[in-house]
Amino acid sequence: MTEKPAYDGLRSFLTEAEKFGEIKTITGADWNLEIGALSETVAEKITEPPALLFDEIKGYPKGFRILSLPTASRRRMAIALGLPPDTPRIELLRHTLKRIHGAPSTPPRVVPDGPVMQNRMRDNEVDLLKFPALFGHRRDGGRYIGTGSCVITKDPETGFVNSGTYRLQVHERNLLGLWNNPGAQARIIAEKYWKQGKACPIAATVGGDFLVFMLSYMKFPYGVSELDKAGGLLGHPLDVVTGPVTGLPIPAHAEIAIEGEVPPPSEEARDEGPFGEYTGYYSGGTLGTGHAEPVIRVKAIYYRNNPIILNMSPQWPGAPHHSVRFxxxxxxxxxxxxxxxxxxxxxxxxxxxxxxxxxxxxxxxxxxxxxxxxxxxxxxxxxxxxxxxxxxxxxxxxxxxxxxxxxxxxxxxxxxxxxxxxxxxxxxxxxxxxxxxxxxxxxxxxxxxxxxxxxxxxxxxxxxxxxxxxxxxxxxxxxxxxxxx
Ligand SMILES: Cc1cc2nc3c(=O)[nH]c(=O)nc-3n(C[C@H](O)[C@H](O)[C@H](O)COP(=O)(O)O)c2cc1C
Ligand SMILES: [Mn+2]
Incomplete structure (x- = not known):
């Protein structure tokens, strides 16, 4: 009997999907508009398309990769959710949310080390441009490294750890833009720090287990931790390392993670966006509100060997990221x-x-x-x-x-x-x-x-x-x- 291979985050998903020929590697593409345009074209023109794994991206060394369309096929969606690959479409549609809401909360397990810590950049070494962050849509306001992101913050009063998906714009080699909808839980948490005149400690992954990402973009009541839910769905606690800078939990099998702080916007803020959105229009950021948006001062970056950015950059809705709108x-x-x-x-x-x-x-x-x-x-x-x-x-x-x-x-x-x-x-x-x-x-x-x-x-x-x-x-x-x- 073959043993189930050890959990390895996004790599487990890739290994399984590859068995079915569901991953297509593309070399030589450009982060500047080409990867975004190809991903949207494939999602629109090919039914149940393969996932696209971009390697040898223009201007970047081999191994610094981007994954597009991970769940654009029914089979990959099932694999990503931890279900049998032949799970029928109607089953995915009908029961995915029930499974998620019914899953127990299993707190993460702190481990001393993990693949995400294989490579480190601290303080002056920090350089976000080491990674092929996408310039996704022609009229975007800049490059975005975080679209398949998990942004982790901790309530200073209750200790509740939230993980939310928010886009992350690369302003500078050590400065990210953070844009939040009203009601975003990271914003609620950050404001608690700002009220005390403090910067909000923050950690974020920009590539990792699809399930953890998926939970991060779903709305749970304030106080329900997405990382606990991930453990419940995986059937084992999510391994996390304690961030050396912030003390926040960082998924140990993530591809790329950052640590840093969000100062009160009165201290530092930047124009953000515009950004092509899932509605099929540009919106949000400074374009939407007229005022500057918060930033993350990045203090450390960690990444696995041959790291993969999860690209979930919004596409015109006729070119869907997901095979099933569950x-x-x-x-x-x-x-x-x-x-x-x-x-x-x-x-x-x-x-x-x-x-x-x-x-x-x-x-x-x-x-x-x-x-x-x-x-x-x-x-x-x-x-x-x-x-x-x-x-x-x-x-x-x-x-x-x-x-x-x-x-x-x-x-x-x-x-x-x-x-x-x-x-x-x-x-x-x-x-x-x-x-x-x-x-x-x-x-x-x-x-x-x-x-x-x-x-x-x-x-x-x-x-x-x-x-x-x-x-x-x-x-x-x-x-x-x-x-x-
Ligand atoms: C690809 C993607 C990008 C998103 N970008 C943002 C964003 O930039 N800002 C935001 O507030 N919400 C964004 N969302 C929606 C949030 O992830 C969603 O509201 C989630 O519930 C936030 O987590 P929270 O409830 O813990 O705040 C995005 C969702 C997806 C799928
Ligand atoms: Mn939340």
């Missing part, structure tokens, strides 16, 4: 908790179209589902909600649009709700509203279902049935290039 499973759960019956599928398309398929059971059922979606916390930020019948696959945008164009009547089947919640990254939020903090917008629910009272007279669908399609793919797969997934 956040939709959270909305599904919330609809069930609201007691709404008959939901057979939930998906979130692009940056704001929610599709829900239902098996209609009684008059008014579709409208009830529509209202419940607007009321659910997980649907905030979506502009359009489309309710479809259960013969429509909510994850298939063509099917959803076909239902919209054939089963809904604009004059009767579109409901508009005004004054609903949105966020500062909403491109359609007028400048005056954004400035005044009135982050609200209207949303529409489109009822693209067969009208309940004459549903049985609705014309029959002219489309081959799924069993026919599956039979044809199975029979002709050798002769025709049907996709595998």
């Amino acid at each position: 956040e939709a499973g959270g909305l599904w759960d919330q609809l069930e908790s609201a007691g709404v019956p008959g939901v057979t599928g939930v998906y979130i398309h692009l940056s704001g179209l929610v599709a829900v398929s239902i098996q209609q059971r009684y008059p008014g059922h579709a409208r009830q589902v529509g209202s419940a979606v607007l009321g659910a916390a997980s649907s905030a930020g979506s502009r359009y909600v489309v309710i479809v019948d259960d013969d429509i696959d909510a994850t298939n945008l063509n099917e959803v649009l076909w239902a919209m164009t054939t089963r809904s009547l604009p004059a009767e089947d579109i409901q508009v709700a005004e004054g609903t919640r949105t966020n500062a990254l909403d491109a359609r939020l007028p400048p005056e509203k954004k400035a005044s903090g009135d982050w609200t917008s209207s949303r529409a629910i489109i009822y693209a279902v067969r009208p309940w009272h004459w549903r049985n007279k609705f014309p029959m669908v002219n489309r081959i049935d799924p069993d026919q399609r599956e039979a044809m793919i199975a029979k002709y797969r050798d002769q025709l290039p049907f996709p595998r997934d």
Whole structure:
């Protein structure tokens, strides 16, 4: 019997994904716009694309690598989540969030040393430009080293350790920009230090275990540590080394980690961004607020031999980073908790179209589902909600649009709700509203279902049935290039 190889962070994921031929190494690409452009092009043009491991990046020695699109295929997403590689898509969609929320909190284990400490730079040696930080989008305000980041801070009053994903701009060889949404927990923590006139100690990884990264970009209640959750999901405590400068825990198998401090912005702050965002527009940073943003004074850098930057730089939403939008499973759960019956599928398309398929059971059922979606916390930020019948696959945008164009009547089947919640990254939020903090917008629910009272007279669908399609793919797969997934 072969023993399970020892846990090795991102390297464990790469080893497993490589077994399935899921990693493509690209040499000679340029950090300056080429890697960002290629990653977005591949995600848009190739279904279930390979992950891209960039090596021998222009101007950098072999071994200083960047990983793009780690979870853009269904199989790699399963591997990253610690599930069997053949886990079906519907399972990933439906249960990923449940697994995460149900996982126990297992505190990290402090170890004396770890791969991340293989190479060190302290004080005057610190040089962020030793790594091929990306200039990702043409109109970005600079190079960003942290997009797949875990930014670790500790509440000075309670000792709670938070890990959050926040973008990190390289201002200088030893200075990073830090941009926080209102409500970001690192910001809450930093302000506690600033109030005492102190700089906030901070540690960050910019490459490491995908699971730890994923937990870092999810919202947990203040006080729930993402590092504890990681232990729960991994099934063993996350190994951490104690940062020599800050005393903060640093994942021992991370690729690259920094330590430093965030001074009060009154002492030092810099213009930040603009930065191409996941909505498909530039936003945030100084562009969004007009004032300078906090910085991290970097005191130390640690990195593994042949370190890998995790590139999760936002892409136009039609070029997704993830094969499955499992956040939709959270909305599904919330609809069930609201007691709404008959939901057979939930998906979130692009940056704001929610599709829900239902098996209609009684008059008014579709409208009830529509209202419940607007009321659910997980649907905030979506502009359009489309309710479809259960013969429509909510994850298939063509099917959803076909239902919209054939089963809904604009004059009767579109409901508009005004004054609903949105966020500062909403491109359609007028400048005056954004400035005044009135982050609200209207949303529409489109009822693209067969009208309940004459549903049985609705014309029959002219489309081959799924069993026919599956039979044809199975029979002709050798002769025709049907996709595998
Ligand atoms: C790739 C990526 C980049 C992100 N960048 C930022 C950012 O720059 N600033 C921010 O406040 N949130 C950003 N977020 C969202 C936060 O990670 C998310 O709100 C998370 O809940 C923050 O952790 P916290 O709840 O512990 O504050 C980003 C998310 C992802 C996936
Ligand atoms: Mn948190």
